[in-house]
Amino acid sequence: MKVSTPVGTWVEIKRSWHDNTLTNCALCGRLVPRMIWMVEFSEKSLPFCNEECEGLYRSYWLPKYEPTADSEQPTGSLS
């Protein structure tokens, strides 16, 4: 079984008090209030709640809905 290694980095959201923008996790849709697990993927930056959401995105969501995408490509993998 292949196990994806998370490749994201923690990024702190810095917004001024009058900025009403909000960020949602690219997988589960939950609010990410301050610390984003940011993953560069297919030339896009995807915000996740944490490594767990990134892992689920790779192990479940991508193979199910975008099976042609190379879901393992940006990660290291363990056999």
Added chain:
Amino acid sequence: MAVDTVTLNIIHNALTNIASEMALVMLKTSYSTIFNEGLDFTTVLLDREGDLIAEKNYTPSMMGAIPHTVKWAVDEKGLDHFHPGDVLVHNDCYRGGCHLPEHMMMRPIYIGDRLFGFAGNIGHVAEIGGKAPGSFAADATDIYQEGLRLPPVKLINRGEYVEDVWRIVLANHRTPRNTWGDFHAMIGSLATAERRMQELCERYPIELIEEATAELKNYSERRLRAEIAELPDGEYAASMLVEDDGVTADPFEVKVNIVIRGDEIIADFTGTSPQVRGPMNCTVVVVASAVYNAVFSMTDPHSLIPRNSGCYRPIKFIAPAGSVVNVVHPGPCVGGNTDLQPKLIDLLFKAFSLALPEKVAAATGGSSSNFLFGGTHPETGAYYTNYHFDGHGTGGTIQKDGNNAEITRHSNCRNTPVEVFEGRYPFRTLEYRMMPDSGGAGEHRGGLSTTRTLEVVADEITLSCLFDRAKIPGWGIFGGESGGLSQLRVKRVGDNEFISFMEAYHTISPSKFTNILLKRGDIVRYVTPGGGGYGDPYLRDPEAVLTDVENGWVSLDAARNLYGVAITEVDGDFVIDSSTTETLRSTRQAVTAA
């Protein structure tokens, strides 16, 4: 420091009792009926990371929300934002609120100068401004029409009122006296929690309590994982149509794929319709609540596992942002909490029925049947509003018929007694009863819905309604029939008969409309939706059908046509005609076999 089992139990019970006492404070000191009669609130204790450690769960829809809501507020503001005596409020539905009326308040709990955690509560504030009295605009097209939105802000700072915030709130709610009272009920509940926690820390070292709460979370996680591991692995998909959003007459679709993998569950709503224009969208924490509710129903229906953040860990959900199950700014969402959430639970049950047919129920009525009104009270001259809801039928199960006249399973709320309702508001109740034939036929029948007929006894009342299942009924399963539809009808002064609101006022939806002006003597009649049936109605015990007929719950025609049970009335008593019944049932069997 290891915590022995006895101490663990004592601390668990102490925390749960504190949450219960918080709820009692709200119940006993609030002003509006939605709190003190409807019990539309929940109280919790959380640790300093914002993890749930105890709850008094009056309202399951808030149960799934509040751990997220508090944690996100702490994350956004930072722990250094909080000081002893602070109370923070927010109802921002894009930041973890269920919908705008539901306000979350939280207060840091300090033991000496050490932050232990937070006390929190969510309560449905009956009036928060917006375009419709009662703040339930069934035709709202953005959040700004639904009322005043508060991001996390302090109401109380180090024990002192933040007067500017209070002035903004009280100037924008139609019934500020009620808001004042209900907000203080919530604030009092939080203060009680801090006092009780301080007393608990006089009996046990704070380090021991912190260790106990960590162990309680791990214990709940282990217990729930063990339950999930017993379920059959696989993917189970289901979908449903929801009839309209209040703004257009178009239906929209919700899809779910449940994945059971070992000791974890994923509820994936990918493929669900984009968010709709009207207020039937729900927020992400509403989806969380629906998922937790359904999973706990499958794994721990008697709530034997302590409810804390630990038992949420094995449950994942995917709710795409911008879809009808995760509204983003500026989408409206007041009805998503009340009228999409119960159907989400029904939908999850439908998916689970593929794996666990013995644990699920047919669809419920799936609507809170929200009935909002306001005006000037003829006796007091004061402006009033009220948020009122009523019970529907729940779905039949493998064990029993659905419950009659029950407020939705995501809310657990109580109805308001007629005496209280009439004492406060200028409606006269002409009729309040269960609706015959509204329970879907089945081996185990769906629960009956309710009907209420109300006469206006003021010069004017402004009415808004957000019901559902007026076009698409709650489904039956395994051969059961659908539940009855909801209806909203009016007989205006001078009219001879009841007609729909679409006919009378040209509303787009038969069940969702805003700011209809009723006049003295007008009569409104509503019927809530019924529950679906479980199993083939022809397998229902004829004696059970007879009892239903005797109770006035099933008509003679339905008994014959839907259940194949012929019943005749002899000298005022109902009697089963056994030979005709046998013929009806054997004929149907023969047709089915052919």
